[in-house]
Amino acid sequence: MSRLHGTKDFWLAALRADGPAFRTAVAEAPPDGPVPSCPEWTTTDLVHHLGSRYRWVRGVVGTGVAEAPTERPVSDGLPSGPAALEWWQHEYDQLLDALDALDPETPAWNWAPQPKKVAFWPRRMALETAVHRWDAQLAIASAEPIEAKLASDGVSEVLDTWLPAGRRRSPEPRYGVIQLVAADAGQDWYLRLRGTGVALLDTDTILDSDDHHARAHVTGNASDLVLALWGRINFDVLEVSGDVTLLEGLRVG
Incomplete structure (x- = not known):
C-alpha cells in the first residue's frame, strides 16, 4: 500500500491541534500528580520535558547549518506551578512561528539517518507532541487516540x-x-x-x-x-x- 508522504502543512496542522489539547489536559492535572505512562514523571516534569524540547529544536533549526549542536535540552531550573504552563505556551508559540517561517529545505542538524534539513523537525515535533498529549490526557483518565x-x-x-x-x-x-x-x-x-x-x-x-x-x-x-x-x-x-x-x-x- 502507498505510504503517507507528510508535508510541512500536515505536521504543523497536527502540532496546532495537539498543542492546545496538551495544555488543556495539563491544566486539569495536579502539577505534582503522576503521569502513568511515564512513571518517573510528574505533570510538571512532562511540561518541562516538552517545552525544553521546543526551545532546543528552535535553536537547532535557526542556525541554518547542518553541524551538530554543542548544547543539549535542559529541563533544570524551569518555572513551576502555573508559571510552568505559561512558559510552555511561550515555547510552543515560538516553535510554531519558527517552523512555519522556515523553508523545509534549509540546512538543520538531526540525529537520524535522514537529510540534515529543517523538514525533519516539523514531523518530529508533531509526533512528540501527539504522544505527550496522550500522556497528559492519560494522567486525567481521558486519553484520546492519536489521529489516524x-x-x-x-x-x-x-x-x-x-x-x-x-x-x-x-x-x-x-x-x-x-x-x-x-x-x-x-x-x-x-x-x-x-x-x-x-x-x-x-x-x-x-x-x-x-x-x-x-x-x-x-x-x-x-x-x-x-x-x-x-x-x-x-x-x-x-x-x-x-x-x-x-x-x-x-x-x-
Whole structure:
C-alpha cells in the first residue's frame, strides 16, 4: 500500500491541534500528580520535558547549518506551578512561528539517518507532541487516540528513523520479518530485524503473491500501533500472532 508522504502543512496542522489539547489536559492535572505512562514523571516534569524540547529544536533549526549542536535540552531550573504552563505556551508559540517561517529545505542538524534539513523537525515535533498529549490526557483518565493519519506516520517514523538510528529500547539481537497493519489507516509495513539492525521493506514493490515469511503479525488501529511502539501500551491490546518476542525489538523511546 502507498505510504503517507507528510508535508510541512500536515505536521504543523497536527502540532496546532495537539498543542492546545496538551495544555488543556495539563491544566486539569495536579502539577505534582503522576503521569502513568511515564512513571518517573510528574505533570510538571512532562511540561518541562516538552517545552525544553521546543526551545532546543528552535535553536537547532535557526542556525541554518547542518553541524551538530554543542548544547543539549535542559529541563533544570524551569518555572513551576502555573508559571510552568505559561512558559510552555511561550515555547510552543515560538516553535510554531519558527517552523512555519522556515523553508523545509534549509540546512538543520538531526540525529537520524535522514537529510540534515529543517523538514525533519516539523514531523518530529508533531509526533512528540501527539504522544505527550496522550500522556497528559492519560494522567486525567481521558486519553484520546492519536489521529489516524498522524499515528500512521508515527509508525513509519519509528521504522524509518528511530530504529535505523539505533534508538531501540532492547539491545538484544533479534532476527525475522514482522508485518504491522494499521487497519483504520489502510497502511501496512514489513520490516526485517537483523540482529541490532533493521530493514524496512518497500511494500509498494511487494506483489500479493510474494511470501515474506513474516514470523510475527500485528494488526490494530494506527494509534494503538504507535503507542505500543513507544511503550505506552502493551502489544496484547492489538491482534498479535506469531513470535511475539520479536516485538520487543521494535520498542523505542
